[in-house]
Amino acid sequence: MRFYGVLLALFLIAGSVTIEAGEWSGYVGLEARYFVDDPLYAGQEQHSQSLSFSPEFYQQWQDGRFSLTFSPYVRQDSSDDERSHADVRELLWLMVGDDWELRAGLGRMFWGVTESQHLVDIVNQSDLVEDIDGEQKLGQPLINLSLIRDWGTLDLLLLPGFRERTFPGKEGRLRLPLLVDTDQAMYESNAGDQHVDVALRWFQSFAEWDVGLSGFSGTARAPLFTNGFNTSGQPVLIPYYEQMTQWGLDIQLTREGWLWKLEAIQHDSQSANYQAATEGVEYTFYAIMGSEIDMGVIVEYLYDSRNGKATTPFENDLMTGFRFAWNNVQSTELLAGVISDMDTSAKALSFEASTRVGSSWKLSGRLRGFSGLGADDLYYPLRHDDYLQVELARYF
Amino acid sequence: MSFFIRVCKSSSMLMLLLLVLSPLATVVAQTPEEKGLAIAQELERRDDGFGDARADMKMILTNRQGEESVRDIRLRMLEVPGDGDKSMSIFDRPADVKGTAMLTWSHKVESDDQWLYLPALKRVKRIASRNRSGSFMGSEFAFEDLGSQETEKYSYKFIKDEMLNNLDCVVLERDPVDRYSGYKRQLVWIDKAEYRLQKIEFYDRKDSLLKTLTYSGYHQFLNKYWRAEEMNMINHLTGKSTKLLWSSYHFGNGFNEADFTHNSLKRAR
Numbered sequence: 151m152r153f154y155g156v157l158l159a160l161f162l163i164a165g166s167v168t169i170e171a172g173e174w175s176g177y178v179g180l181e182a183r184y185f186v187d188d189p190l191y192a193g194q195e196q197h198s199q200s201l202s203f204s205p206e207f208y209q210q211w212q213d214g215r216f217s218l219t220f221s222p223y224v225r226q227d228s229s230d231d232e233r234s235h236a237d238v239r240e241l242l243w244l245m246v247g248d249d250w251e252l253r254a255g256l257g258r259m260f261w262g263v264t265e266s267q268h269l270v271d272i273v274n275q276s277d278l279v280e281d282i283d284g285e286q287k288l289g290q291p292l293i294n295l296s297l298i299r300d301w302g303t304l305d306l307l308l309l310p311g312f313r314e315r316t317f318p319g320k321e322g323r324l325r326l327p328l329l330v331d332t333d334q335a336m337y338e339s340n341a342g343d344q345h346v347d348v349a350l351r352w353f354q355s356f357a358e359w360d361v362g363l364s365g366f367s368g369t370a371r372a373p374l375f376t377n378g379f380n381t382s383g384q385p386v387l388i389p390y391y392e393q394m395t396q397w398g399l400d401i402q403l404t405r406e407g408w409l410w411k412l413e414a415i416q417h418d419s420q421s422a423n424y425q426a427a428t429e430g431v432e433y434t435f436y437a438i439m440g441s442e443i444d445m446g447v448i449v450e451y452l453y454d455s456r457n458g459k460a461t462t463p464f465e466n467d468l469m470t471g472f473r474f475a476w477n478n479v480q481s482t483e484l485l486a487g488v489i490s491d492m493d494t495s496a497k498a499l500s501f502e503a504s505t506r507v508g509s510s511w512k513l514s515g516r517l518r519g520f521s522g523l524g525a526d527d528l529y530y531p532l533r534h535d536d537y538l539q540v541e542l543a544r545y546f
Numbered sequence: 547m548s549f550f551i552r553v554c555k556s557s558s559m560l561m562l563l564l565l566v567l568s569p570l571a572t573v574v575a576q577t578p579e580e581k582g583l584a585i586a587q588e589l590e591r592r593d594d595g596f597g598d599a600r601a602d603m604k605m606i607l608t609n610r611q612g613e614e615s616v617r618d619i620r621l622r623m624l625e626v627p628g629d630g631d632k633s634m635s636i637f638d639r640p641a642d643v644k645g646t647a648m649l650t651w652s653h654k655v656e657s658d659d660q661w662l663y664l665p666a667l668k669r670v671k672r673i674a675s676r677n678r679s680g681s682f683m684g685s686e687f688a689f690e691d692l693g694s695q696e697t698e699k700y701s702y703k704f705i706k707d708e709m710l711n712n713l714d715c716v717v718l719e720r721d722p723v724d725r726y727s728g729y730k731r732q733l734v735w736i737d738k739a740e741y742r743l744q745k746i747e748f749y750d751r752k753d754s755l756l757k758t759l760t761y762s763g764y765h766q767f768l769n770k771y772w773r774a775e776e777m778n779m780i781n782h783l784t785g786k787s788t789k790l791l792w793s794s795y796h797f798g799n800g801f802n803e804a805d806f807t808h809n810s811l812k813r814a815r
Contacts, residue, residue: 175644208815217815244813251809260669285667298809353808355659360672404672406657406726436677436726444680479607479615479684481643509615510641545641 172209176221177512178202179543185323186519187534193320198229206240217244225280230322233279239289251296256289261351261364263402263411264428266450266469266489267462270398270413272366273349275313282324282518282532283500288313302354309347312337312369315389326531331386334378337369338392338420345369345393358405364398372461374421394419407434411450426454426462430469446473448487458493463528466492480506495522498529512543582702582718589741590697596771598801599623602794607685610785615640617683624801630654631694632806636814647814649806650675652694655723663811670808679728686757686779686788688728691748699723705733710744713737729756740764742772757781767797 181200189195206221221240227233242255262270273290280286291311297304317330339345347368354361373389380386395418403410414427430450438445447470454465471487482505489498497520504514519536520529576584605617618639624632630652637646645665652658660675678690700720708717715735722729730753735745742764748757763775777790804810 175641177642210815214813214815217813246813249804251813258668260667263672287668296809298804298807303807303809355672355808357659402672404659404674407674407677409672409674434674434677436680437728442681444677477681477684479609481684506640506642509639512642543642545644 172207172218174205174207175546176203176205177543177545179204179541181539181541183323183537183539185534186536186538189323190531190534191320191325191327194323195229195321198227198233198323200225200227200233202226204239215246218242219244227322230279230319232317232319233322235279235316237277237288239287241289249298251294251298253292253294253296255292257292257294258287258289259294261362261398262400262413263360263362264400264413264430264450265411265432265448265471266430266452266487267428267464268413269415269426269428270362270364270400272364272371272396272398273307273309275315275371277316279316279318279322288316302352305349305351305353307347307349307351309349309368310344312343312345312347312391314343314391315371315373317389323537324532324535326387328377328385328387329380330375331378331380331388334380334386334388335373336376336388336390338390339369343369343391358403360402360404362398362400364396364400366394366396366398368393370394370419374461392419392421407436408432422456422459422461424455424460426452426460428452432473434473442477444475444477446475447471448473452489458526461528463491463496463498464489468492482506491527494524494527496524496527496529497521507542510545512545514541514543515539516541578704579702581704582720583697585704585716585718585736585741586697586700586702586720589736589743592741593771594625596625596768596797598625598799599795599797600799600801601773601792601796604791604793605683605685605687606789606791608787608789615684617685622799622801622805624803624806626651630658630696632803633694634806634811634814645815647811649808649811649814650693651806652696654696654698658693661808661811663814668812670811678724678726686781686784686786687790690722690724690727690729691759691779700732707738708735710735710737713744714739715744740772742774755782765795767795771797 179202184197202225204223206219208219210217219240219242223239224236225234238256240257242253242257245252258274260271262268274287276284277286277288278284290309290313293308295306314332314335317332318325320329337343345368349366351362351364370392373391375387376390378386378388397416399414401412409432412429417424428450430448432446432448434444434446436444450469452464452467452469454460454462457465467489469487469489471485474484476482484503486501499519501517504512507513516539520532523530523533600622603619603621605619607615616639620636620638622634626632633650635648637643647663649661650658658675660673662671662673664671679688682689682692700722703719705717705719708715715737718734718736719731720734721731728750729748730751731749733747734743737744743761746759747755750756757779759777759779761774761777764772765775766772773792773795775792780787
């Protein structure tokens with residue numbers, strides 16, 4: 151709580167400086183999900199509706215030298231109590247100096263370059279109930295000093311406090327046979343979820359090359375599971391968060407229509423020491439067949455040295471994807487991809503499309519599915535969870 | 547006058563006259579290409595030293611049926627001596643792209659470096675800038691129409707002098723050097739008094755007239771730099787048009803390289 155006291159003090163200092171008008175923006179989204187197959191587990195439903203609200207308040211002082219961003223997030227889901235949740239995505243105070251920036255509060259940041267998975271991106275916890283792709287993140291308590299120098303940008307991070315991963319509840323789809331009981335979460339560190347993690351990242355652009363090197367030491371974002379029982383005696387999975395260190399490298403080469411990407415990590419924890427990497431290319435064909443449509447072709451190879459023992463489903467997999475941008479007034483876009491396991495016939499398919507409607511509405515659709523899942527596949531419990539999702543959002 | 551005609555009747559006297567009026571002689575000897583380049587260089591020279599600028603841009607897209615959609619973008623620019631300018635574009639409208647920002651380091655000859663900030667994922671993406679001929683946000687402006695117009699990006703040819711809107715103009719042809727440009731050539735009208743762009747005709751790769759851009763409402767800043775308040779692009783092929791309305795021009799903001807980095811892109815508002 152002392153941390154939030156410091157934050158409050160910073161806001162009060164800010165309040166005594168010249169005040170410029172703050173502004174609100176954000177969206178309200180109405181989402182419907184339809185699952186193609188009958189549910190596997192008792193209590194699950196065939197379809198669900200969900201309402202999400204994502205406002206953002208931004209205020210700056212002294213022409214942006216100081217600023218405050220507050221973006222809460224709320225979702226109300228018709229079937230899954232765990233998916234109905236609220237979070238503070240950002241409550242971030244920013245100070246900008248000549249060659250440094252200081253951020254404090256709850257924030258989000260993204261590290262990395264690849265599309266199929268984000269190995270290097272370690273700071274924020276995944277808000278898994280939002281989407282199984284893990285791209286939606288929870289706000290992380292952080293103090294971040296950025297030094298911007300000729301030799302690159304160095305980000306130093308102190309991460310006081312840990313955010314637990316979210317998991318679907320009993321009525322939720324896209325879950326394991328046993329429920330994850332987050333109330334019983336266990337930690338390797340005696341400090342539990344109060345462990346202070348540290349991270350750093352160096353980033354530099356060299357002409358066509360963008361290079362990042364990162365390090366992290368602290369509580370693993372992905373838990374291991376142990377078997378246990380909940381308060382009513384039902385068998386459950388109990389998340390166990392290890393201490394870990396991770397070194398990461400991310401590189402992108404941008405040349406004409408080509409993007410070449412690499413992310414590689416070295417992970418060390420009590421349970422495993424391993425390397426993982428994603429490497430690939432994206433090539434864009436512009437104005438295909440005389441139209442305004444651009445088509446990008448993405449190929450990425452996903453590797454994990456643990457092989458079949460990996461705690462992620464991607465250890466020797468190939469992602470192939472197509473990205474279409476219509477370059478029209480509605481900014482219509484489509485991304486279709488399939489990740490194929492090169493050792494089995496398992497495939498994960500994804501199809502995302504969006505288009506603006508009028509000036510402030512956005513309609514998006516998503517299709518996710520799995521095929522050829524074997525009984526030992528990590529996605530096997532989701533074999534009946536192919537789904538179609540449609541969302542209509544009003545931006546303000 | 548009669549004296550002039552008389553001496554000119556003698557060819558030797560004519561040679562002498564050319565030698566005496568040597569500055570004029572170089573003009574006479576100039577090829578259309580040299581003259582075109584000289585005018586383009588003068589246009590660029592007159593814009594040298596602006597240092598930095600910021601401005602608000604409203605983009606009004608009109609389709610064939612007359613339906614409008616609007617984009618609001620704020621721009622910050624930094625002059626980089628010896629290279630292309632650096633710029634930051636911050637999107638305010640439509641609402642679903644609010645907070646998106648684009649950083650461009652343009653170069654005289656090589657491809658520009660370009661990064662896009664996606665606020666929903668807090669992600670900075672380096673993007674391929676080869677797509678110079680693609681539409682900017684669904685408008686009739688291509689990226690290359692809005693990018694930094696370095697002299698080196700074209701080869702030039704003087705075509706003719708012509709009056710346009712009561713302004714004495716020169717008409718140049720300029721051919722893009724970049725093989726990925728969407729144009730074979732452009733015809734550019736520049737007024738002789740102040741070297742301001744007045745009109746550009748864009749000819750596609752098949753050399754047919756694709757678009758016409760007209761500039762209006764010029765204002766002078768710092769007693770030197772002219773900026774148009776309105777730029778109107780009409781696509782003759784589709785009947786669609788895009789109008790750019792510029793406002794809140796400010797020079798001398800004290801921007802430096804640090805305001806045009808990866809980090810400043812992430813916090814651009």
